[in-house]
Each structure stands twice: as C-alpha cells, then as structure tokens.
Amino acid sequence: MKHLNAVILAGGSGTRLWPLSTPSFPKQFLPLPSGQSMIQETLERVAPLVTPEQSWVVTGKSMADLVQEHLPTVPAHHILREPMGRNSAPAIAWAAASIARQDPDAIMAIFSADAVITHVEGLRSTLNLAYELAEQGKLVTIGIQPTSPETGYGYIRFAEEVSSGSGYTAFQVERFVEKPNLATAQSYLDDGHYVWNAGIFIWSVKAILAEFEQHLPDIAKKIYQIVDKASTDEAQNTLDTLWTELQSISIDYGILEKTSQLVVIPAQLGWNDVGNWQQYGSLFPANDQGVHAVGSHFGLGSQNVIVYNNTPRRIYTIGLEDVVIVEMDDMTVICHKSHVQRVKELAEHHKKA
Secondary structure (H helix, E strand, O other): OOOEEEEEEEOOOOHHHOOOOEOOEOHHHOEOOOOOEHHHHHHHHHHHHOOHHHEEEEEEHHHHHHHHHHOOOOOHHHEEEEOOOOOHHHHHHHHHHHHHHHOOOOEEEEEEOOOEEOOHHHHHHHHHHHHHHHHOOOEEEEEEOOOOOOOOOOEEEEEEEEEEEOOEEEEEEEEEEOOOOHHHHHHHHHHOOEEEEEEEEEEEHHHHHHHHHHHOHHHHHHHHHHHHOOOOOOHHHHHHHHHOOOOOOOHHHHHHOOOOOEEEEEEOOOEEOOOOHHHHHOOOOEOOOOOEEEOOEEEEOOEOOEEEEOOOOOEEEEOOEOEEEEEOOOOEEEEEHHHHHHHHHHHHHHHHO
C-alpha cells in the first residue's frame, strides 16, 4: 500500500462531553485509558502503514497548535487549518487536492479523530481490501456491523457482493438511512443487510476529485484555487476569502448518496464513536458494581455509575444507580444515563449564560 495516505478529520466540538470537552479543548484531545488522546490513537492505528509525509489532518485553525502538540510527527504543512467549519465535504476535497499535488496516484483513507477502535488488526485487514478496490476506482466505506438497535447512528444498507479478500467482503451500497427510531433500528438489525455509518472512507484522490467535479463543481473549483495558491504569498488571503464561500455540506449528502461507485465492507472493529458520557465513561475500568470512576471517589451501594472527577477533591456517593457525575474545578454536572444526549443542551445554555 505504498500510495496510502491517512487523513484525520479533527474539527468536532464534542458538546455531549461537556464540560470536559469544550470548544477550545474538544473531545478528540481527551485522554483514553491508555494515556493517549483519541487523536493520537487514531493516527497510531495506521502509523505502520503510512509515513509522516503521508499523514494529514484537517482541523479548525484554533485547534492547529493542539493537533501539532498531540501529533508531532505530522508535518506542519500537512495540518490543514480551516478558517471555519464547513462540514466534511470541503474538508475532504481540500485534503484530496493537497495530496494529489504530492502523489497523483495516492489512495486516501479518512478517519474521524474522535472514535475508538479496539480491533486494530481487523481495521488494517479491511484497509487491505479497501485499497485494492480504491485502485480500481471504487469509493469504499467501512461499515460497522451493528450489535444493538442503536438510534444515534446513521445506517447503510448493502446489496450484492462485489469482492472479497483479507478475510472481509465488500458489497454494493444500496442506500443511506438517517438515524432511525428504536423499532426501525431493530428492524435493521433483524434484516442483516444494514451497517452503522462510521465515517471511515477509502478512495483514490483521482476518483473522489472526479466525483466533486461532477456533483459539487463549485466546491471543486474553489478548492483547486486554494491549493494552487498554497505555496504563494496569496495563500492565506485566498483561503480566508474562498473558504467562507464554500457550501457547508457533508460528504454523505454531497457525494456518497449520488455516486454509483460506492461499496461497503462490513466489519466488527470494536468501534465506539464516544459521542456521550455513557460511551466515554464505559471506556474506563469498572468495579464489580459497574462503577466507572476516574479520579478520587468512594461509594457505598452505588451501581452502574460513571464518576469523572477532574479535581483533587474526593466525591462520595451512596445508593446511586445509572447516574453520571462530572466534577470540574468550577462546576459539577450530574445526569441520569438515560439523558446523556441532553448534556449538549447544558453546554449551549452555559455558553449563553
């Protein structure tokens, strides 16, 4: 896979992990039980497959220094600094056009900076098959085989088999499905032809740029102008001017739902998008009562509790069940597990207060 390039999208804010995750220190920089951050583990998974010169990050300009601090092996000019968020399609187009200048035959593998994958060898095996298909002009996504009827994820339905290799099989994508309700999610699970959309993509820069030229020509035109000026005195001014004019659209809506070249490789990779406190807390070890505690905590009779104590103080609990407690220097958040998605509302309220 000598032409493989790894691209990490690191633009999210992670408001459902507030107050630990903030706009100035979003969730991709939060620590994992390994001691590394999410973005560090993201690069480490594919580091044996790519050189530093084949490693790229697209992030907000305010987070670029943090990215460089966490990923010192990535060349500074490979950290593409967005003036503002414009969703995934412009970010991917910018990376693709930049990589194409360095290697016109490049294959790019795209990963979110804020997901956890525990079956790393499985991921690398899927990348082997995906690389072969990308060389043939296919657009490839790795779909996660669902283990439960999750309502927080988008789904992909697949049809006939296209290819197989490295222990995995690729299928033609039939359609994308938005986040379903519980009954619909259960029907997808029973159907057996649906996978979670994990946002892991592999394709050649030639193929994806051709799709942009066809389906999102204005984005393609402006991105080419930005990349043309990248090594000139006009680079920053061109970027600042044109970036604001770009349509804000996801790669799913803009390209993948329209192309006929998309295939999916279903896989079980121990994937977790760490989208809320329930998911983040569960990454850390638990005692016999299901209490996941980070920092100083002592409890009596509490069960299935997550305690994240970011202070030197000790937290004491008695008889709590299914609760999340987050203790920061300047605030405390206590939330029932059934309402973890609503932490985002607290973050928004705090921002306005």
